[in-house]
Amino acid sequence: MSEIFDTVIGLEVHAELLTDSKVFCTCSAKFGGDPNTHICPACTGQPGALPVINHRAVEFAVKAGLAFDCEINRYSRFDRKNYFYPDLPKAYQISQLDLPLCINGKVELSTGTVVRLNRIHLEEDAGKLTHDDYNGESLADYNRCSVPLIEIVTEPDIKSAEEAAEFVAKLGQYLKYLGVCDAKMQEGSIRADVNISLKRKGDEKLGERAEIKNLNSMKAITRAIKFEEERQAEIILSGGTVEQETRRFDDNQGRTKPMRNKENANDYRYFPEPDILAVTFTDEDIEKIRATIPALPKERKEKYINEYKISEKDAEVLTSEKYISDFFEDTVSIYPQYKNVANLFLTEIMRRVKETESEEIPFSPEDFAEVVKMADKNTVNRNDAKDIIRTMFEEGGKPMEIAKAKNYLVVEDNAAIADFVETMLDEKADLLEQYFAGKQNIFGFFMGQATKGLQGKATPRSIKEYLETAIEKRKK
Numbered sequence: 001m002s003e004i005f006d007t008v009i010g011l012e013v014h015a016e017l018l019t020d021s022k023v024f025c026t027c028s029a030k031f032g033g034d035p036n037t038h039i040c041p042a043c044t045g046q047p048g049a050l051p052v053i054n055h056r057a058v059e060f061a062v063k064a065g066l067a068f069d070c071e072i073n074r075y076s077r078f079d080r081k082n083y084f085y086p087d088l089p090k091a092y093q094i095s096q097l098d099l100p101l102c103i104n105g106k107v108e109l110s111t112g113t114v115v116r117l118n119r120i121h122l123e124e125d126a127g128k129l130t131h132d133d134y135n136g137e138s139l140a141d142y143n144r145c146s147v148p149l150i151e152i153v154t155e156p157d158i159k160s161a162e163e164a165a166e167f168v169a170k171l172g173q174y175l176k177y178l179g180v181c182d183a184k185m186q187e188g189s190i191r192a193d194v195n196i197s198l199k200r201k202g203d204e205k206l207g208e209r210a211e212i213k214n215l216n217s218m219k220a221i222t223r224a225i226k227f228e229e230e231r232q233a234e235i236i237l238s239g240g241t242v243e244q245e246t247r248r249f250d251d252n253q254g255r256t257k258p259m260r261n262k263e264n265a266n267d268y269r270y271f272p273e274p275d276i277l278a279v280t281f282t283d284e285d286i287e288k289i290r291a292t293i294p295a296l297p298k299e300r301k302e303k304y305i306n307e308y309k310i311s312e313k314d315a316e317v318l319t320s321e322k323y324i325s326d327f328f329e330d331t332v333s334i335y336p337q338y339k340n341v342a343n344l345f346l347t348e349i350m351r352r353v354k355e356t357e358s359e360e361i362p363f364s365p366e367d368f369a370e371v372v373k374m375a376d377k378n379t380v381n382r383n384d385a386k387d388i389i390r391t392m393f394e395e396g397g398k399p400m401e402i403a404k405a406k407n408y409l410v411v412e413d414n415a416a417i418a419d420f421v422e423t424m425l426d427e428k429a430d431l432l433e434q435y436f437a438g439k440q441n442i443f444g445f446f447m448g449q450a451t452k453g454l455q456g457k458a459t460p461r462s463i464k465e466y467l468e469t470a471i472e473k474r475k476k
Helices: 055-067 161-178 218-237 283-290 297-306 311-319 322-334 336-356 365-376 382-393 401-406 413-428 430-438 444-452 460-475
Strands: 003-017 081-082 092-095 102-108 113-125 127-132 137-141 149-156 189-202 210-216 244-252 255-261
Touching: 003 161, 003 218, 055 102, 055 113, 055 149, 055 161, 055 283, 081 401, 092 113, 102 161, 127 322, 161 189, 161 297, 189 218, 189 297, 210 218, 210 255, 218 255, 218 336, 283 336, 297 311, 311 322, 311 336, 322 336, 336 365, 336 382, 365 382, 365 401, 382 401, 413 430, 413 444, 413 460, 430 444, 444 460
Parallel strands: 210 244
Antiparallel strands: 003 149, 003 189, 081 092, 102 113, 113 149, 127 137, 189 210, 244 255
């Protein structure tokens, strides 16, 4: 369909903030817990209970806005968004309409597309319904009511399912770097609503859009958009009209299904929240928040490529998660052999981190720096260095202690080198003659045999030097 239509996509991404308490009360905002145990009169909308703003949630929202180059409104206020649904006990949601905290940001994708951010505003989450089709009932858990959310609203700048997935992934990466969201889509920490329409190539006017609600994985985002592209294209090509509506994605069937007609702002009867004061900022307030922002992935990646001379691909992996980048940074600050640290990190640590799906490395950057240095200085050979790292992961311990216990320390035993090499050359006299006749690859065989036979008694460099000298003498 790409020859006929352009896809136009805008996203509304909801990200739960990592505050200890909810945004308008002091209940725990922690994920999970028994149903309806993290609740109070305020977050369940009991008569006479008044909301109190969580200052940390406001700071986190502004921090995200600054990271995405937003302007921060010096004067911001909250509004009531009215709708009735069983997971919203107040029958309204405290959100922001006209005066959000952050406006006019941007996110650049690997394709070169710059996605403009219309706004980032702070609001409260709704509860959660569990539908029991077997018994024909639905159960409401209000633990999530009033958990703080930021809603990141884009302009319709995204052109494909792949760009949409990359955008959400990049948001999650940056929010984790900032420490404001854990970005666990499987727990609902990030959810995306996709607004999608098609327009014929060359047309200026956008087509009628459908909104697909609550997509909570990259796979779901991609599949839902691709299905919706096909559905809308089929309607248009058959002479029909795409309806503006809200749809949900059925993950089992891989298709979107209608939920209700699409609401507009006036359907929600917004009006200013009377129980919460407006939020005001001075320049000094904003600069204090800006000072808490760490070096972000783009900045770190550029440093790794330009200063550390690490490949772009490796730099991408090393900056994929903040804890990975921090560990790498701490290691090279101790032992600034950037490529050697990166190589051993990528082959040994990253593999095990992926296998365990853990965000904890069970040893310190100091210990890892020592292992890399031991390998570089031939205190142990590189294969044994890898085994030391495996042991530190599985059993713990210090690098030198492990090396001594496993007899990995390399000792330069010149007598042992001479004895082994001379004996080998005597026994392999036929191969030596072939080497003299021009078969240069036989030298590699000699090196392999000697390195294996002298393991722990000599470094490869010493073996190579003695082997070259011994062969040259026999040639004469």
